[in-house]
Structure formats: C-alpha cells, structure tokens
Amino acid sequence: MTSTIPHQLAAAPSSAVPPETAAPPELLSPAPPADAEPGLRSVAVVGLGYVGLPTALALHRSGVAVRGVDVSRRRLEAVRGGQVDLLPSDLLDLHAALASDGFSVGDDPTAVAEADAVIICVPTPVDDHLSPDLGPLESACRAVVDWARPGQLLVLTSTTYVGSTHDLLVAPLAARRGLVAGRDLHVAFSPERIDPGVVEHEQGRTPRVVGGTTAECTRRAADLVGRLTSSVHAVSSAEAAEMTKLYENTFRAVVLALANEVAGICRTLDLDAVEVTDAAATKPYGFLAAYPGPGVGGHCIPCDPHYLLWQMRLHRTPTPLIEQAMTSIAHRPHEVVARAVEVLSDQGRGLAGARVLVVGVSYKPGVRDVRETPALEIVRGLEQRGAVVAYHDPLVPELRLPDGRVLASATDAPQEQWDLLLLHTVHPGADLSWVSAHPLVLDATYRFAAAPQRHVV
Structure with a gap:
C-alpha cells in the first residue's frame, strides 16, 4: 500500500512478493x-x-x-x-x-x-x-x-x-x-x-x-x-481496524463537544442539562447519551482524533466538523474559568485574590489518572487571573502543573474557608457532604444538585 505518513517517517517498502489479500x-x-x-x-x-x-x-x-x-x-x-x-x-x-x-x-x-x-x-x-x-x-x-x-x-x-x-x-x-x-x-x-x-x-x-x-x-x-x-x-484489513478506532473516539469527541454546547443552551433557557439528556436517552434508537462536564481528558478523546486530522492534512482532505469539535474540547476549560469569574462577580467580588478549591482533579471519576485532565488548564487559568488555588482529591495526592510546580492535595479542605468550590471530578464513594454546606459552588460535573448555592457551567 502507499504510505500515508511523511516520507521521512515512512518505513522502507518491501521488495518481497505481497502475501494473499486479507479475509472479508x-x-x-x-x-x-x-x-x-x-x-x-x-x-x-x-x-x-x-x-x-x-x-x-x-x-x-x-x-x-x-x-x-x-x-x-x-x-x-x-x-x-x-x-x-x-x-x-x-x-x-x-x-x-x-x-x-x-x-x-x-x-x-x-x-x-x-x-x-x-x-x-x-x-x-x-x-x-x-x-x-x-x-x-x-x-x-x-x-x-x-x-x-x-x-x-x-x-x-x-x-x-x-x-x-x-x-x-x-x-x-x-x-x-x-x-x-x-x-x-x-x-x-x-x-x-x-x-x-x-x-x-x-x-x-x-x-x-x-x-x-x-x-x-x-x-x-x-x-x-x-x-x-x-x-x-x-x-x-489492518487499515480498516486502524480507522475503526479513530472513528470510535472521534465520534465520542464530537458528541461530547455537542453535550457541552447543549448544556450552555440549557443554562440560557433555565433548564437542567442532565434532565434533558436523560429524557432524550429514553429514545431506544438514534440517540447516544453524552453528558456535559469541565472538559475532556485522558489517554484517548483529547488525542486520538488529532491522528486523523494530522493524516487528512497530509492528504489535503477537509474535516471541518472534527476540527470544530476538537477546538471546542480544547476551549472548554477556559469556559469553566470564565464561568467562575461570572459566579464570583455576581457575589460582588473578583477572581483576583479569591481562594478557590478545585474538588477532584483526575480526568474521570474513580481513577488516579491525570493525563490531559482539564483540571490542569483550569488551575492555570484561575491562577493567571489572580486566584489562590488549591485542590482536594483523595485519589491524587500530588498534581504536577504545566509549569513544573507540584501541588499537594489539601486534605484539610473541608475544614477551611473558600470563596468558591469548583467541582471538577466526583469520585464514587467520596464523602462530599461538606460541599453542600458551602455558600458558593460551581458544579462543572452537573451532578451535584445538593448544594443550595450551586451554579453550573
């Protein structure tokens, strides 16, 4: 087959007789x-x-x-x-x-x-x-x-x-x-x-x-x-299997980008995005439920579609839908930071000097993995606007920031005073009863309705 990567990366072609074709x-x-x-x-x-x-x-x-x-x-x-x-x-x-x-x-x-x-x-x-x-x-x-x-x-x-x-x-x-x-x-x-x-x-x-x-x-x-x-x-063929994986994760990226956009629409219309998604998911065909959040992290969704975009650029094949979805995913942490500014502003104070606690920093509930976690961009964005940021995550004792600094999880966070709690990841079985008593919560998970002063992204 013809190589689909730049010449300097392509392996030398075989001069041997090609084997039989692959199975249908x-x-x-x-x-x-x-x-x-x-x-x-x-x-x-x-x-x-x-x-x-x-x-x-x-x-x-x-x-x-x-x-x-x-x-x-x-x-x-x-x-x-x-x-x-x-x-x-x-x-x-x-x-x-x-x-x-x-x-x-x-x-x-x-x-x-x-x-x-x-x-x-x-x-x-x-x-x-x-x-x-x-x-x-x-x-x-x-x-x-x-x-x-x-x-x-x-x-x-x-x-x-x-x-x-x-x-x-x-x-x-x-x-x-x-x-x-x-x-x-x-x-x-x-x-x-x-x-x-x-x-x-x-x-x-x-x-x-x-x-x-x-x-x-x-x-x-x-x-x-x-x-x-x-x-x-x-x-x-092997190529069909390779494309299958890229399609799977690109599909997921597009759906997640849409879920976050729909969540913004629901907030504008004073609707609960999770309620609407759950209702739509009762349709037994033609709909795959995806839920909004603080962004997309981990080893697959933020990365895999870029392999396809990279390859299509080499072929001069336009991919506008995928490109827009990946741009939306990359921008999502900035939307969370902007919403934190709005929530604090509505309470009569700015983000500069505010004490903000990010609750949960792994990329998904129940794991310790922080690869590509949106929390990294969110912490950096909050700090760039002058906030004093800490985090609390029982599964992640230390978090290395993009600038090389290492933060330690604030184990005594429930006893301290914070200007804003930002819910990023809620781990199964974690005791977050103390969050409900906090006067100001920004729930980027859309799943913590127990807080009386809860706002969503």
Missing part, C-alpha cells in the same frame, strides 16, 4: 474459541500501561505464560509493588500473577524473541502542537522487528494513524529482516478498548475488532484476542 469480515464471525491455537504457549506484552497491564493479566488468566516488557523502571517498580491504578479484580489478579511462575515483568526486549505472540500496547500521545508523538510507538515497533522470529504473531493495539501497522511492522520486517507477513510470520491490528475504572466495560465484556495483513493473520490474531473477550469482529 464474514470469515471470522464469531471468533474462534480461545483454545483453537494449541501452539500458543507464551505471549510478550510490550508496554505495561493502562492497556498493557490489564491485557497481560487477562492473558495470564487464560492459561498462557506472559512476559511484560516496559522501558520505564519506575513503571516496573510500581507493577511489582502493586501500586498501579487497576480495577479491584485486576489488582487481585496482579498479586496472584506475580507470585506465579508464568508471569514476569522486565525491561529486556529479547523477551520478544522467546514468545509465540507479541502484543504492542504503548502510548500514542500528541505533542504541544497537537501533532502525533510517534516516538514511543516507533521505538517499540523497532524493538519488536529486531527480535521477531519466524512463526510468531505480532499484534499492534496502540491507537495510531491508518497505515501504521504496515509502515512500522510489515514493511521493516520485510526490508530489514526478510520476513514477509502472512508467509514467515503473522501481523495484525486490534485496537484496544479499555475504559479505566468502569467494571461494566472490563475486557471480557467488550467486543474487539481485528484486521490482519492476510486472511491467516486475521484468523490467528482473532484467536489470540479471543482469549481476552468472547466477541471478536474481523474486518478486511
């Missing part, structure tokens, strides 16, 4: 049973973050030996010490796995060569200019190519641009190692679907998409992914 979707529905490939005894999982570690644990539960590989010594120490953000069931599995003979973690890439299958689960962030930061992915794929051997199955799961499986695995395997996908080994893409902190969306209950370089690549990858979930949907 109907060939793998439903997925093969998990024990359909008796030769699969061991799997190497490259990257032990929010995707890789749960994946490694699920594979270990399925009965295969697992070797986790990560370049971060700090992450490895956290994994070995059980100091990681996992669902309670996964945390129990981690302790049991570490005590077993069939599970180990380390930073030695040669573990790739020893495994029957390799799953790549490294982060794919964007840089300060909202362009893809391909460094971690390129590095991981380079190591996998270096240590790949005939007969292996290689599965990329990291969200990335369309064509990356070919450019970062298939082409360099042929050019540098003489290994042709579909003939000497098997290569596929199966986008991760991890929703951290949500038990209802754990891997076993979530369908997965698989697209291979050839029909046999797809079949083998579906067998492996079938150990993680009972539902596997095969598509015609």
